[in-house]
Amino acid sequence: MTATGARGAGAGGAGAGSAGAGARGDASDIEEYIERNQRKDLLRFLTCGSVDDGKSSLIGRLLFEAKMIFDDQFATLKEDSMKVGTLGGAVDFALLVDGLSAEREQGITIDVAYRFFKTEKRKFIVADTPGHEQYTRNMVTGASTADLAVILIDARKGVLTQTRRHSYVAALLGIRHIVVAVNKMDLVDYSREVFNKIELEYREFARHIKLEAITCIPVSAVVGDNVTMRSSATPWYRGPSLLEHLESVAVPDPAEGAAFRMPVQWVNRPNPEFRGFAGMIASGVVHPGDAVRVLPSGRTSTVARVFTGEGESREGVAGQSVTLTLNDEVDVSRGDVLCAAKAPLMVANQFEATIIWMHDEPLLQGRAYLLKIGTQTVTATVAPIKYRVNVNTMEHLAAKRLDLNDIGVCGLELSSAIPFEAYRDSRVLGGFILIDRLTNNTVGAGLLHFALRRSQNVHWQALDVNKRSRALLSHQKPCILWFTGLSGAGKSTIANLVEKQLHAQGRQTYLLDGDNVRHGLNKDLGFADQDRVENIRRVAEVARLMVDAGLIVMVSFISPFRSERRMARALVEKGEFIEIFVDTPLKEAEARDAKGLYKKARSGQLKNFTGIDSPYEAPEKPEIRLDTTKLTAEAAASRIVAHLRAAGIIDVGSDLGI
Amino acid sequence: MSKLDYLQRLEAESIHIFREVIAECEKPVMLYSVGKDSSVMLHIARKAFAPAKPPFPLLQIASGWDFREMIAFRDAVAKKYQWELLVHTNEEGVRAGVKPWTHGAAYSDIMLTQALRQALDKHGFDAAFGGGRRDEEKSRAKERVFSFRSAQHRWDPKNQRPELWSLYNARKNRGESIRVFPLSNWTELDVWQYIHLQKIPIVPLYLAKPRPVVKRDGRLIMVDDDRLPLGAGDRVQTLSVRFRTLGCYPLTGATLSTAADIPAVIREMLSTKYSEREGRGVDKDGSASMEKKKQEGYF
């Protein structure tokens, strides 16, 4: 073959490879060509095979026959074939696609490489992935964006362990179309029996893992049989050549027919009049006027305008990057998901998921990672690991950790609830990556199965989850805010405002109010001194449990005695007790007398009333002192929240030192 | 419902990448090489953030040997879109008298690679958009969309983060920066078709026109100004040529061509026998050279 023939007919079939045909005419043709070319759709496929199955040879040949190889590249290829080729100096197409030099020296492909070619009918992006078990993660990466997988089988060897592994991973990642390329047919005399036997065995196995759309093709990557053209060497084979199949197979994108969903990527606010929500539509269609719901907040609105790359549009479709404006001023930020109001997705914070581990450091139960899904990142604790899958036999094995390339099914607990879909329904809203919080590496990938209900998770209490891990999940340090002061000082009002602010920020809080507790837990207690002590003891114990549960607990009790407050302080760790003295002079509190209690006490109807006939011991060194004669309740609450922030109680992000 | 064709899908993916960087990085910049890929990137960036302006400046590494038309085009573009333009030259290199023909392969290292590092360090950019495509060269085929560089701007092909779905992990360690390639999945032909369909302005050097050239090592070098040393045997001819890629004029080979508009360029492309990098002097040493360059921090 001459160099100039490189982009012409390939060796395997005269006139094979239709790319560019019709494009060599004159100027009027070219506009037509561009027009035609533009309307092509895109097929992304994955090729997997183990070393020496002939994967590189096959892709190299596809590229060559699709006329994607230029003369200078062909010249280099010929030189390389002489130097390092495996075909005794004949052109070795495998060398076209072997990338990094280190890999080339070892003679194996160890990373995902992406290749591009087009024919008259379609445009293709090929994810070329290595096949050994130690490269499962690379295959998973390649499979994550593929619509179809080409699985190579060496005709001489038949269905092997690796074939099963490749098929399992493809099925797991949601690839619905499989092409089994039975390669090296030239080495088995193009035997129909050999091919049929392999096909039968494969189909039998595929049924087990619920792979349905399967096409088996006998090929020879090196000779070129059935790669682009049907070969006369296999007259018994009636099906399409590999390329014909790739060009014609229908791979409907399930996202197109599904309900509208769009993770918000970025809020576009160029000026006060415009507030657009930018993102790529994960599924469905959106039009102006459509009712949408914002998740997780649940607020609804209608779409005002849809902008695409071409400006304002009447619709936005799955796969398109758009900017939407809404008719109402609803709160929407990065990480939220906009969805069809009538078909909202679920929101949850506990899941069962498949995890594929991609890092040398193993995944451990109970360890917290960052989880990125759609456009948001949350903290996730992986626990428990239900089982690990033997990727060769699909057996379930008990496991306490996942090592590099392991695939396992685990429970996941997130720091906050997220809108999601099962991975099998949506790759965008069900696929996630795990990021190591220290090294920032991507250490794992995952597929959400379904949300777990708390009630179904009794086994979770057996886990090594403690105050720190809970705190980590909720991005807060648990603590007690102990409000003390006279009756009517403003404790409950301020505590309430603080709780509201914290709640709005997504903090997990609980308010123990003196009056309320006396209705239940402490209804057996009166107001004698020993009862007051017991009252505070019980409340302090409850508060301690809640701190252990990871909450920010507000205790709003008069708690007049220093010793009881000191006892409460001693129950929790240093820094977890924040004493807030709501300092309102008796005169002022009595003047307010919101509940008419001072009046009753003064008239003797109420006995042992603090400040009147029972002492109040003001704190000596409270963490916060609020002079309510100078501060409004709102200002007082803000002071407390500011204190919490300064003390690292809230907004602690990932810096808990764990 | 309309189905997206492949160029629309590529565009959507590129927009998604731009927005992801803006959402997750602190100080991005776009490397503006003035070439066709840069023109496409700029066009897509404007779409990604419309009606807002793209929230990052443009950075051009000027070697001092850029084609004059590139500089004029660069300035016109920045002015037209009122886009902040940073231009950086390795002044040490200039002072040391580094010229395209004096230092061999070290020239591009000093005037492009080093210059780029200097500029990124000087401004403290943590992410830089580049126009690289996976189809350009074999070693690029495994390049990530978000490609991390150490504090020394080195690329470690052995230690790349897996990229799944359209989820990009943009979290950096101290000192690290990211090169981001929004056009990773585009091919040369895609770029030309997109330029044609979207009517994107490009430097006229891409279109054929009679230009003064001399033959050097089998390549046609344009005499863009009088700094190009001409020997006694050099014969300046005026030939109808265009460029497939643009760089420093003394190192960029022209192609004989009559393609004076974009459809004609596409037609030539479809029948050409040589790959895009053929004209680039920089890439001529061995098929693994690009990879070596990248490990050293060349974009």
Ligand SMILES: Nc1nc2c(ncn2[C@@H]2O[C@H](COP(=O)(O)OP(=O)(O)O)[C@@H](O)[C@H]2O)c(=O)[nH]1
């Ligand atoms: N006879 C024959 N040899 C093949 C065929 N396909 C690949 N080979 C050879 O098998 C070896 C491995 O091929 P390669 O494409 O590098 O395999 P990869 O490791 O899967 O990429 C090489 O020596 C190829 O020439 C084929 O269809 N027939």
